[in-house]
Amino acid sequence: MLRPLIVGNWKMNNTIHQSVELVMKLREFVKTERDTDIIIAPPFTALHHVGFLIADTPIRLAAQNMHHEKTGAFTGDLSGEMLKDVGCEYVILGHSERRKCHCETDETVNRKLKAAIRDELKPIVCVGESLEQREAGDAIRTIKAQVKGSLKGLGPGMVKNMAIAYEPVWAIGTGKTASPTEAEEIHNTIRELLFELFGRNATENIRIIYGGSVTPENIDSLMAQANIDGVLVGGASLKADSFARIISFKESI
Numbered sequence: 001m002l003r004p005l006i007v008g009n010w011k012m013n014n015t016i017h018q019s020v021e022l023v024m025k026l027r028e029f030v031k032t033e034r035d036t037d038i039i040i041a042p043p044f045t046a047l048h049h050v051g052f053l054i055a056d057t058p059i060r061l062a063a064q065n066m067h068h069e070k071t072g073a074f075t076g077d078l079s080g081e082m083l084k085d086v087g088c089e090y091v092i093l094g095h096s097e098r099r100k101c102h103c104e105t106d107e108t109v110n111r112k113l114k115a116a117i118r119d120e121l122k123p124i125v126c127v128g129e130s131l132e133q134r135e136a137g138d139a140i141r142t143i144k145a146q147v148k149g150s151l152k153g154l155g156p157g158m159v160k161n162m163a164i165a166y167e168p169v170w171a172i173g174t175g176k177t178a179s180p181t182e183a184e185e186i187h188n189t190i191r192e193l194l195f196e197l198f199g200r201n202a203t204e205n206i207r208i209i210y211g212g213s214v215t216p217e218n219i220d221s222l223m224a225q226a227n228i229d230g231v232l233v234g235g236a237s238l239k240a241d242s243f244a245r246i247i248s249f250k251e252s253i
């Protein structure tokens, strides 16, 4: 089993004040080092404050997006260097909400991924099929195409710090979770594809995490699957007690 990776994606929630309140509670649950990587992705405006408050804890900071260029005339965007400057170690790329609301494609995700690697951020690359694609029996083909497109042009030496998040679009924020076996099937497909693309040595430590309505109720059965190495949590990461229960999954299996 790989070291689990649990990521709380706060999305466009929490002012600085609310973020500080939430992180002060989380600090109580995560005081000492654990054998799990615990990451939170607050909105950009709260990164600085949150980063300061988690500096003496094992919790690490992620950004929810970045621009692929280093600097320049890109109004409203942030570069990898800026994210590192504010304390981010990780960056989430190609979340389905960005693909949907900001027209991000595998090609744009690929550019951002290369930039994140260049800027020494650890990328969490999101892929996931829509409901129509799943119902048409097209889930596996869709995921393979997204992984190949998003990772295009990378070499085996570039992928070691990357994680892949499988997030079926129909499961995000809907309360419908992929069953552990449905998720495991896709995770296994992604694992095999990574072996094929970059070789086993370069990819056997890449964590493949699941996202889409993860809750304290379903975390244990998801984490019990062989190829589910962690989770990307939206709604349930906004409450300290539910996120704490999710990161403590091991204690109850």
Ligand code: PGA
Residues within 6 Å of the ligand: 009, 167, 171, 172, 173, 174, 175, 211, 212, 213, 214, 232, 233, 234, 235, 236
């Ligand atoms: P959710 O979101 O847990 O609220 O479904 C997950 C995500 O979009 O990362």
